[in-house]
Amino acid sequence: MKWVPLGLVRYTFCLGGLSVFFFLLCILTGPFLMLYYVPDVNRAYSDVMDIMQVVPFGAFVRNVHRWSACLMVLCVPLHMLRVFLQAAYKPPRQLNWLVGITLLILTYLLCFTGYMLPWDQEAYWGATIGATMAENTPILGAKGPFSVLPSDKDIHYIMLGGTVLDQPTLSRFFFAHCIAIPGALAGLMGFHFYNIHRAGGMSGPL
Amino acid sequence: MIEKVIEEEVPTTEENKERLRLLTVVRGETLRNRDIYERPPRYELFFPNFVMKELCVGLAFLIIIFTWAYYKDAPLYELSNPAETPSHIKAAWYFVGLQELLAYFDPYLAGVIIPSLILGGLYLVPFLDPDPVKGIGRFAFKERKFAIGCFLGGYVMWYALLLVGMFFRGTYWSFYWPWEDQSVVKATEVALWSFPLPAGIAFLVCYGLLMLLLPAVIFQDFFFRVGLIRYFITFNLFAAMCFVPIKVLLRNGFHVKYVLVTPWFNI
Amino acid sequence: MVKAIVGAEVLDAKKIARREAIRKGLFWACWGVFIGFAGVLGASVVRFIYPRIVFEPSSIFKAGKPDDYKAGSVTLVTGRRVFIVRMDKGVYALSAKCTHLGCQPIWYEDQQIFKCPCHGARFTKEGINFAGPAPLPLPRFYLSMSPDGHIQVDKSRVVSMDFLLEA
Numbered sequence: 001m002k003w004v005p006l007g008l009v010r011y012t013f014c015l016g017g018l019s020v021f022f023f024l025l026c027i028l029t030g031p032f033l034m035l036y037y038v039p040d041v042n043r044a045y046s047d048v049m050d051i052m053q054v055v056p057f058g059a060f061v062r063n064v065h066r067w068s069a070c071l072m073v074l075c076v077p078l079h080m081l082r083v084f085l086q087a088a089y090k091p092p093r094q095l096n097w098l099v100g101i102t103l104l105i106l107t108y109l110l111c112f113t114g115y116m117l118p119w120d121q122e123a124y125w126g127a128t129i130g131a132t133m134a135e136n137t138p139i140l141g142a143k144g145p146f147s148v149l150p151s152d153k154d155i156h157y158i159m160l161g162g163t164v165l166d167q168p169t170l171s172r173f174f175f176a177h178c179i180a181i182p183g184a185l186a187g188l189m190g191f192h193f194y195n196i197h198r199a200g201g202m203s204g205p206l
Numbered sequence: 207m208i209e210k211v212i213e214e215e216v217p218t219t220e221e222n223k224e225r226l227r228l229l230t231v232v233r234g235e236t237l238r239n240r241d242i243y244e245r246p247p248r249y250e251l252f253f254p255n256f257v258m259k260e261l262c263v264g265l266a267f268l269i270i271i272f273t274w275a276y277y278k279d280a281p282l283y284e285l286s287n288p289a290e291t292p293s294h295i296k297a298a299w300y301f302v303g304l305q306e307l308l309a310y311f312d313p314y315l316a317g318v319i320i321p322s323l324i325l326g327g328l329y330l331v332p333f334l335d336p337d338p339v340k341g342i343g344r345f346a347f348k349e350r351k352f353a354i355g356c357f358l359g360g361y362v363m364w365y366a367l368l369l370v371g372m373f374f375r376g377t378y379w380s381f382y383w384p385w386e387d388q389s390v391v392k393a394t395e396v397a398l399w400s401f402p403l404p405a406g407i408a409f410l411v412c413y414g415l416l417m418l419l420l421p422a423v424i425f426q427d428f429f430f431r432v433g434l435i436r437y438f439i440t441f442n443l444f445a446a447m448c449f450v451p452i453k454v455l456l457r458n459g460f461h462v463k464y465v466l467v468t469p470w471f472n473i
Numbered sequence: 474m475v476k477a478i479v480g481a482e483v484l485d486a487k488k489i490a491r492r493e494a495i496r497k498g499l500f501w502a503c504w505g506v507f508i509g510f511a512g513v514l515g516a517s518v519v520r521f522i523y524p525r526i527v528f529e530p531s532s533i534f535k536a537g538k539p540d541d542y543k544a545g546s547v548t549l550v551t552g553r554r555v556f557i558v559r560m561d562k563g564v565y566a567l568s569a570k571c572t573h574l575g576c577q578p579i580w581y582e583d584q585q586i587f588k589c590p591c592h593g594a595r596f597t598k599e600g601i602n603f604a605g606p607a608p609l610p611l612p613r614f615y616l617s618m619s620p621d622g623h624i625q626v627d628k629s630r631v632v633s634m635d636f637l638l639e640a
Contacts (some may be wrong), residue, residue: 005438015257017263048282052279063274063276068271070300073300074300080328081358085357088342091332094332098329111298112422120285124286125291126297127437132313133308133317136312136313143313143320146470153328158519161527162528163531164529165288196465206624288554291590293588295576305592312606313573313608377590379590393583395586
């Protein structure tokens with residue numbers, strides 16, 4: 001038997017719940033896109049074209065996936081803002097705030113790896129920028145200040161699976177977008193909810 | 207009639223509880239069992255009441271998304287071409303803020319250090335806030351001026367950068383005022399200059415000292431309440447945050463490229 | 474009651490200490506095994522994602538004859554990410570990779586500058602980063618003349634800013 005403050009939906013705008021909802025929509029539509037999408041640099045773009053133009057309801061499924069992802073990446077920071085403004089990170093909920101920030105990072109990573117997959121111009125140059133940012137990491141990147149690793153051993157090399165964007169990069173991003181990050185996100189989300197429960201429910205007025 | 211009676215806020219006296227129980231028995235299955243338990247004032251059940259409300263909001267958004275997805279296609283640009291960057295390129299909207307930030311700083315700063323500071327600062331929030339109870343569960347703007355001010359400041363800055371990148375940046379990432387035509391390529395480029403090394407060091411040292419000492423001197427109560435370590439971390443992060451708009455101002459207003467130039471890194 | 478105390482006395486201090494030491498040792502040994510296992514697992518994952526063979530184009534290629542380029546022109550070698558700049562006196566090769574975040578700058582003929590579309594870096598014809606966020610000038614690559622009279626670009630060799638292949 002769990003009691004929560006009455007009218008919670010009204011003045012917290014339900015943002016956390018909506019984030020979960022949008023994530024679920026993405027989880028539901030993603031596998032359908034995977035049926036027609038092959039992460040091959042020569043095929044990826046035409047597969048997305050097929051999804052948009054040939055597959056029945058393909059465009060609709062991709063649109064739902066994309067737009068709900070957009071709304072999710074809007075909702076998650078807003079939820080964080082609400083949590084901060086209502087001081088819900090204070091004891092006993094510190095741990096949940098930390099988990100929440102990790103969820104925020106994972107959401108952004110999910111978006112980054114996701115918009116790489118169509119392999120269009122925006123994806124290619126976006127990924128180039130992301131990879132070069134990794135290359136410029138201090139100490140661990142080849143071009144960053146105080147770098148110690150050569151350009152074929154730094155984190156940029158791990159990220160791309162090479163020194164230029166090519167098939168290994170797309171495979172890696174596909175794996176990250178479809179398996180690694182959603183898995184971590186789902187697991188941490190569960191922990192996030194469990195923590196709410198353990199901390200004695202959502203932050204009511206004290 | 208019976209339901210209406212129950213929906214009202216009934217004072218939970220022993221007599222009323224008994225009445226509720228009786229009513230429940232009378233209506234049997236049709237009454238949801240929430241009302242036979244003692245309900246704390248201003249609280250409702252997590253399941254089903256709260257979950258159902260969330261679900262309703264979710265369904266409203268489902269309708270919005272479906273309509274939106276039916277009429278508006280997700281963006282798809284031309285096939286990637288490693289041999290050519292398009293002259294007008296913008297990241298997906300949620301990264302345009304970062305792209306705008308990158309236009310002012312070296313990649314190691316805007317791409318790695320600043321995001322790490324933002325995320326590190328966010329992780330540290332529960333430990334930097336000295337007060338364990340103030341304002342939980344309500345919008346206490348007046349009592350938590352500094353905390354909320356800092357957070358809102360950073361939050362607004364991120365989205366302000368995003369909006370500038372979204373609407374004021376045109377071809378070749380040149381800055382256009384809203385009244386300027388973005389299809390006309392900017393004809394002039396202003397060369398940038400950097401502070402000489404001593405001036406840069408002096409600027410950063412003065413800035414750091416000012417940001418670290420001034421608040422402690424002015425708000426002494428605050429300093430003693432927070433403690434030295436918390437104060438030090440908080441105001442380092444605060445100084446880093448305030449440095450971003452300062453650099454933007456220096457770049458746009460005075461065409462300053464770097465505040466500090468060293469052989470290893472530039473700021 | 475008395476017997477119980479006597480029974481307890483049998484375990485002398487030495488024995489207790491030894492048991493305690495064994496218990497502690499086992500505790501830390503378990504943690505050690507666990508951390509070692511996790512470390513080896515993590516290291517092997519990191520090693521796994523380091524590619525061993527990389528299929529990438531050669532860094533040395535030919536870029537036509539010097540006379541193919543008009544004096545004062547800047548030409549992009551498509552797919553190689555190199556600009557060939559032909560001056561009256563000679564030729565030099567500039568990297569077509571912005572030193573800021575790796576986008577490809579676009580040669581803008583009217584103003585005689587390179588403009589990077591991603592974050593607004595600007596380079597002069599010599600590759601100097603005069604505006605925008607680029608931290609370094611565009612690197613120049615080593616050029617040589619191959620026996621058949623073609624320009625040979627070596628992208629793995631970066632040369633100084635005054636390098637010019639006379640032709």
